[in-house]
Amino acid sequence: xxxxxxAYNNISQELAATNTALVAVSKTKPxxxxxxxxxxxxxxxxxxxxxxxxxxxxxxxxxxxxHFIGHLQTNKVKYIAPFVYLIHGVxxxxxxxxxxxxxxxxxxxxxxLLQIHIAKEETKFGLNEDELFQIIQKYFIEKTITLDFVNxxxxxxxxxxxxxxxxxxxxxxxLKQLHTSINEQIKNDSFRVLSMGMSGDYPLAIACGSNMxxxxxxxxxxxxxxx
Ligand SMILES: *Cc1c(COP(=O)(O)O)cnc(C)c1O
Numbered sequence: 001x002x003x004x005x006x007a008y009n010n011i012s013q014e015l016a017a018t019n020t021a022l023v024a025v026s027k028t029k030p031x032x033x034x035x036x037x038x039x040x041x042x043x044x045x046x047x048x049x050x051x052x053x054x055x056x057x058x059x060x061x062x063x064x065x066x067h068f069i070g071h072l073q074t075n076k077v078k079y080i081a082p083f084v085y086l087i088h089g090v091x092x093x094x095x096x097x098x099x100x101x102x103x104x105x106x107x108x109x110x111x112x113l114l115q116i117h118i119a120k121e122e123t124k125f126g127l128n129e130d131e132l133f134q135i136i137q138k139y140f141i142e143k144t145i146t147l148d149f150v151n152x153x154x155x156x157x158x159x160x161x162x163x164x165x166x167x168x169x170x171x172x173x174x175l176k177q178l179h180t181s182i183n184e185q186i187k188n189d190s191f192r193v194l195s196m197g198m199s200g201d202y203p204l205a206i207a208c209g210s211n212m213x214x215x216x217x218x219x220x221x222x223x224x225x226x227x
Contacts, residue, residue: 002036003221004033004036004037004040004219004220005040007218007219008037008040008041008042008219011215011218011219014203014206015206015213018206019211020206020210020211020212020213021044021193021211021212021213022042022044022212022213022215023044023045023046023067023069023195023212023213023214023215024037024042024044024045024046024215024216024219024220025045025046025047025048025069025198025214025215025216025219025220026045026046026047026056026216026220027046027047027048027049027052027069027070027216027223028052028223028224029220029223031056031059031060033220034056034060034064035060037219037220038060038061038064043063043064043065044064044065044067044085045064045065045066045067046066046067046068046069046088046214046216047066047067047068047069047070048068048069048070048071049070050068050070050072050073050076050079050080051079053066053068053080053084054079054080057083065085065086066080066083066084066085067084067085067086067087067088067214068080068084068086068087068088068089069088069089069156069214070089071089071091071125072087072089072090072095074094074095074098077095077098077099077102078102081099081102081103081105081106081108081110082106082108084110085111086111086112086113086153086193087099087110087111087112087113088113088115088156088195088214089113089115089125089126089156090112090113090114090115090152091114091115091117091125091126091127092127093134093135093138093145096112096135096139096145096147096150096152097145097147099112099147099149099150100147100148100149100150101149102149103148103149103150104148104149106149107149108149109148109149109150109151110149110150110151111151111153112150112151112152112153113152113153113154113155113156113193113195114127114132114135114152114154114155114156115127115155115156115157116128116129116132116155116156116157116175116178117157118157118158118159118171118172118174118175119157119158119159119160119161119171120160120162120167121160121161124158126157126158129178132155132178132182135152136182136185136186139152140152140182140185140186140188140191141185141186151190152191153190153191153192153193154179154191154192154193154194154195154212155175155178155179155182155193155194155195156193156194156195156196157171157172157175157195157196158196158198159171159172159196159201159205165204168201168204169204169208172196172197172201172204172205172208172209172210173208175194175196175208176194176196176208176209176210179194179209180209192211193211193212194209194210194211194212195210195212195213195214196208196210196212196213197210197213197214197215198213198214198215198216199215199216199217199218199219202215
């Protein structure tokens with residue numbers, strides 16, 4: 001049995017038991033690997049570079065749900081807007097407005113997650129708590145921004161790159177709390193997704209309330225260069 005099939009069988013059993021969605025992170029991997037995963041039933045794939053995603057998308061089955069998990073620049077939204085299923089890394093109001101503009105052109109509502117900066121590292125992207133609540137306030141409560149072509153369906157975060165389980169756990173717990181508190185405030189059924197957890201920390205993420213994990217190396221093997 002191939003590495004991919006064995007890994008997928010193990011992971012999907014674990015995820016099924018907790019009703020957690022899998023995004024197979026295929027960045028840097030060739031289309032053949034994605035096709036192989038598709039053939040065993042994977043439909044959700046994650047990429048973090050616009051050009052790489054666009055190149056792969058045209059070569060692969062049209063029923064793949066493409067997740068954009070990287071940092072998205074406003075001038076690149078137009079390249080993925082026609083086919084993207086969920087944008088995980090929305091970290092500014094400016095980006096939301098651009099996604100809305102591109103959605104309008106296509107008459108398509110584009111699903112988005114707000115990315116929250118939960119890690120210690122400065123290098124990671126994301127909104128802080130204040131910025132998050134400002135957007136929630138404007139979009140869901142006061143409705144002073146109307147984004148008819150954007151669906152904010154939840155939150156995404158990346159924990160610190162560390163072996164310290166307690167640090168990771170407290171960052172995941174913090175994100176889960178934000179998600180819960182927003183749900184209590186807005187009472188909107190569509191705000192459900194909590195995207196947290198990668199190859200190294202997904203069991204912990206699920207224990208902390210994640211319902212969508214983004215797994216790359218555990219499925220496809222180590223990447224030969226770092227993205
Ligand atoms: C690369 C990446 C992943 C997957 O990382 P692995 O450790 O290979 O599972 C998940 N989320 C984001 C945002 C990534 O960039």
